[in-house]
Amino acid sequence: MKKRLIALSASAAALVLSLSACSGDTGDGAADPKTPSGPAISHIHGVGIHPSDGKLYVATHNGVYTPDEDGRPQLVGDRKDDFMGFAIGEDGKFLASGHPAPGRDAPANLGLIESTDKGRTWQDRSLSGEVDFHAIDQAHGTIYGYDSTNGLLRVSKDGVTWEKRGELRALDIAVSPGDPDTVLATTESGLARSTDGGKTFGPGAEPLMAHVSWTAPEALYGIDPAGRLNLSADGGKSWKEVGTVPGGQPQALTAVDAGRLVAATQDGVYESVDAGKTFTKRLDVSSGGGH
Template structure:
């Protein structure tokens, strides 16, 4: 039985990491589906990031076909008019959005968007750096720095201003998280397990179990990780030990963001869910049509 469970975990991990790359230029798979039965007549899929705006608590969801927020009926409403493939996505403490990815089909832009920024909650975007060079699949902001997993080149990059970047260690990862206490402690989810760096991402140690697909670390003693099957885990010691606290409904995970020590948002195959009690219970915030994440 133990060997079978290990095999199942490995298969789930392979599935998550195989689906971790969207093609450049944006494809027509996934995305909006008219008359899907949601209140707005729109369905979303292929979620790459979720976040809560710090001032008004509004939910934003970055997808393969644009950034969405719940409308007055609870259905997904497109923010702005850009339906790009938004990959890495993060909302800063000041409410600004950072993202990366690929342009929508037919839009005149480089295949890799580099780092882009919005200061009006996603209605408009401006190029910030690395346009045409990099597709960040994961972004984190901490200690006045931007940390980005550059999937184009398979390495971690770090910047103090989002413009000038330092290349750090090489790795193949799905998600990253930075310690809220220490700018040099960086975690990354990989096929071999959770890897840790204590030198700012220049080098990483071996993978450790349990296997995690996504991690989010906002409060010092509240590191959250979701495994490839949707089980949510909590670590109070920076990932050295874990306790399972619940299961996010809806199947395979697509994104995870911890707002604080007890509030978190997670996207799975059938919905975007929010918890206010540390992952013990969840409320669906948006419907999601079946489709892969990242």
Template structure:
């Protein structure tokens, strides 16, 4: 049966997993209703509708809680929209930022790979910025780990190490504990209870109640990306852009809308109502749990290279 058909998120081959030793199944897609797209200006800008596009594949999204600015982790650096809605490179790094999460005001955690002309090891391990992405320092596992997904809750950092198909956990960013061996495209942690972890598998959403040490079988609906906005608001988006929400940690789901712009590239829930989603033609923001969307940034994503 086919694995996930979205190779764009990762430079290394990663077949979709089943938890434990179960065979990977077909991706189960969920169909949702259409959302409403606002053509008005994005907050703090003149609108992204006619602004230049970001020409890079997107791996992660985040909002700095200090100033509310949007940050976009891509194959060629971190970007933020200017007042006109045009993408601006943050700092001077053009590295490939894979896993990316906002851990606090001006504090970002990431992983990925150095730019093609670099002499650094192929995998960054865990890196950290304390100046909103303008500069980065290595924290741990340089040359040893490639976190394709990162999350941060209650001071604990969770990372999915794609080189080993392994969920890893750290309280200080330096010392790591190994949890479940699995193949996952994405995962999310309950922001109020880090013992609750969910992961996307070929069979659906797999759930853990022991901090990712073990997972149950994947369950419908099929989902590509997950993000836990609040304890009662876990969001998931499938291959078609269909957005769903779960109030019980992924046991049941309600279909809400379809994010505009085609196949999704990233999803971040800032809280139970504030959602960011990157699709093939743009980055969309909702302040009402997916009922309406505003386009924050134009995107023209080609093949991952």
């Protein structure tokens, strides 16, 4: 029992650090050194697969990147903003938030921004200057965003008009694909659950997860602060450890479907096509914190 408590305390400490990192960070202008393998990327805040062509996109502290034909990271577009919350919808549109790159004339908090051309260009949608979304999820024709600036969940049908919902301190959120009223949030005390669309959340409870992703009703994935990947087939009531994502502390997790998922850790972006049993590295990452 003592060893378990020590392990839980260490995991909780790691999650607290993740919750604190990059909150209100406007970017440090970190160098983007050129190496034989291409630009170095770090501080990943989101990963996604485009539904039209299966291409990987990685949102980082210094722009959005995608692998070239040789697997080297290539900057998409010309904006090196600090992309925080990031999601690719079923319609292929990118939604994101964060902070502008150093020297760019823009509010410190970008609010919700959108790209309809796979990240080459971006348009302001709403809440510019007001909100930094650290987590974004889309389900049931609705956008769910965790507003880290104010510590609450916001919900919008059109990405312009938002409803304020429950207050909490979270790192990631996931919405049930079968029930718009069921929302999970990863907190420093464990998974917090809402059954009223995020208006209220219960107390955090074990297991402690850093990131969650819920694309199929029978496949809720969660990755703990140590990188252990867990799967729940009953909406989080019970969990089974299915594998470990290589590379240390996790930075992002996205399930594409019940068997395919992408996860970012401190040394790489990894993909699994067998429900987390095995992983293939898609991109190298310079060690750095996530959110």
